[in-house]
Amino acid sequence: MRKKIQRSMVMVLAVTLLLSYIILTLITYNTNLSTLESEVRQEAKYIQAAINISGAQYLEEMDGVDWTTRVTQIDENGDVLYDTRRDSSTLENHSGRKEVQEALENGEGEDVRLSDTVGHEMYYYALLLDDGTVLRASKSMDGLVRTALGNLPVMAGVAAVMLILAYYLAKWQTKRLVRPIYELDLEHPLDNETYEELTPFLEAMDRQNKEKEAVSNMRKEFSANVSHELKTPLTSISGYAEIMKNGMVRPQDIPLFSERIYKEARRLITLVEDIIKLSKLDEESVELEKEDVDLYDLIREIVSRLSPQASQKNVRMEVTGESVKYFGIRQILDEMIYNVCENAVKYNNENGRVSVWVGDTLNGPKVTVTDTGIGIPKEHHERIFERFYRVDKSHSKERGGTGLGLSIVKHGALLHGAKVTVHSTPGRGTRIEMQFPKGKG
Numbered sequence: 001m002r003k004k005i006q007r008s009m010v011m012v013l014a015v016t017l018l019l020s021y022i023i024l025t026l027i028t029y030n031t032n033l034s035t036l037e038s039e040v041r042q043e044a045k046y047i048q049a050a051i052n053i054s055g056a057q058y059l060e061e062m063d064g065v066d067w068t069t070r071v072t073q074i075d076e077n078g079d080v081l082y083d084t085r086r087d088s089s090t091l092e093n094h095s096g097r098k099e100v101q102e103a104l105e106n107g108e109g110e111d112v113r114l115s116d117t118v119g120h121e122m123y124y125y126a127l128l129l130d131d132g133t134v135l136r137a138s139k140s141m142d143g144l145v146r147t148a149l150g151n152l153p154v155m156a157g158v159a160a161v162m163l164i165l166a167y168y169l170a171k172w173q174t175k176r177l178v179r180p181i182y183e184l185d186l187e188h189p190l191d192n193e194t195y196e197e198l199t200p201f202l203e204a205m206d207r208q209n210k211e212k213e214a215v216s217n218m219r220k221e222f223s224a225n226v227s228h229e230l231k232t233p234l235t236s237i238s239g240y241a242e243i244m245k246n247g248m249v250r251p252q253d254i255p256l257f258s259e260r261i262y263k264e265a266r267r268l269i270t271l272v273e274d275i276i277k278l279s280k281l282d283e284e285s286v287e288l289e290k291e292d293v294d295l296y297d298l299i300r301e302i303v304s305r306l307s308p309q310a311s312q313k314n315v316r317m318e319v320t321g322e323s324v325k326y327f328g329i330r331q332i333l334d335e336m337i338y339n340v341c342e343n344a345v346k347y348n349n350e351n352g353r354v355s356v357w358v359g360d361t362l363n364g365p366k367v368t369v370t371d372t373g374i375g376i377p378k379e380h381h382e383r384i385f386e387r388f389y390r391v392d393k394s395h396s397k398e399r400g401g402t403g404l405g406l407s408i409v410k411h412g413a414l415l416h417g418a419k420v421t422v423h424s425t426p427g428r429g430t431r432i433e434m435q436f437p438k439g440k441g
Contacts, residue, residue, distance in 0.1 A: 036123060039139070044125050056082070059073060072135075075132075080093075097126075097136075120142050234268065236260065243257065289329075294323055295333070296324060299356050302334065303319055310345045316353045318354070320358075321359040341354065344369050354370070366433060366434065368434075370429065375427050418435060420434050
């Protein structure tokens with residue numbers, strides 16, 4: 001960046017010097033042209049006055065003078081009567097010359113063109129004499145170009161000096177400008193005192209740092225929780241297996257120990273499966289295609305699958321509402337609703353009830369799961385969707401579960417653009433609503 005700024009500053013100066021030279025050259029040229037025109041006009045008028053007083057012999061008397069201005073006398077027919085540079089008899093007829101025509105018509109005329117006689121760019125000024133002939137004075141403009149180009153070496157020398165000076169000044173100034181950027185404290189962006197233009201960038205960096213820190217802390221917490229949750233069933237399985245291996249279990253107790261090992265293994269498998277589901281949802285790597293899903297039929301299937309679990313606790317489940325089709329990923333929708341319904345059964349009271357309603361609202365399809373269970377204190381409503389978070393850790397093991405069910409619900413809702421809300425009072429049950437967006441998911 002520093003080299004780029006240096007190049008830009010030197011380039012700006014080089015362009016400025018070039019434009020300055022062009023403008024100066026144009027000003028010098030126009031000034032000299034005005035001076036030349038004024039001199040030629042003034043000289044022509046002096047000669048006109050002299051001829052009108054002394055006659056045409058004035059020109060012949062001046063033959064010995066070294067004229068810097070070319071003087072020509074032309075009659076009304078365009079024939080050249082006198083010329084200071086050439087023999088008049090060798091010159092062609094000048095009746096077609098613009099300045100001559102204007103002088104014959106208006107008393108004076110002028111023109112700028114390349115002379116066929118002398119081969120230079122010339123300025124011509126013509127005046128009508130008293131005897132009806134035309135006096136024309138002209139001067140070469142090549143001197144103006146030479147004068148303008150004469151400034152070139154001086155300007156080139158000045159430009160070279162300025163460019164060298166500009167290079168070192170640009171180097172020094174660039175170093176001073178970028179120093180605050182090089183010295184930025186990226187760990188604490190808002191603590192830097194630097195250019196005002198960098199404030200939005202530093203604020204964005206600070207937000208990004210905080211997000212990274214939050215994600216890092218969440219990963220650390222998740223890793224710790226996973227380690228703990230995996231270690232618990234593995235320890236149980238290892239302990240039971242070791243006791244059985246050492247022959248410390250009575251034959252009649254082997255089925256009981258085997259059942260415990262099976263349950264812990266199933267719990268471990270479920271935990272791993274839930275972790276994999278969450279990882280896929282986090283990475284948005286779900287490759288399943290969306291389709292039209294009848295939410296009412298899906299809920300009836302889920303309730304049917306949960307019937308054995310509900311029967312063990314004497315919990316009655318009922319489904320009400322209407323058939324509603326939603327365009328989404330069937331497997332994810334199934335897991336979302338299943339986890340909410342399973343929690344409604346798991347944390348219900350003996351002889352309790354779970355009611356599932358599905359229908360179409362003004363805001364889109366909606367699923368509501370209401371239970372008569374133990375309820376959730378208000379301060380836990382926001383946190384129950386965190387991974388491995390449990391309201392009552394002392395009863396978590398006896399009720400089972402991985403602590404990831406509602407996290408899957410949350411991520412599934414985000415995937416479908418749905419909103420999940422919780423209404424619950426301890427001892428009076430819980431109502432969880434899943435509001436899906438109107439139209440296709």
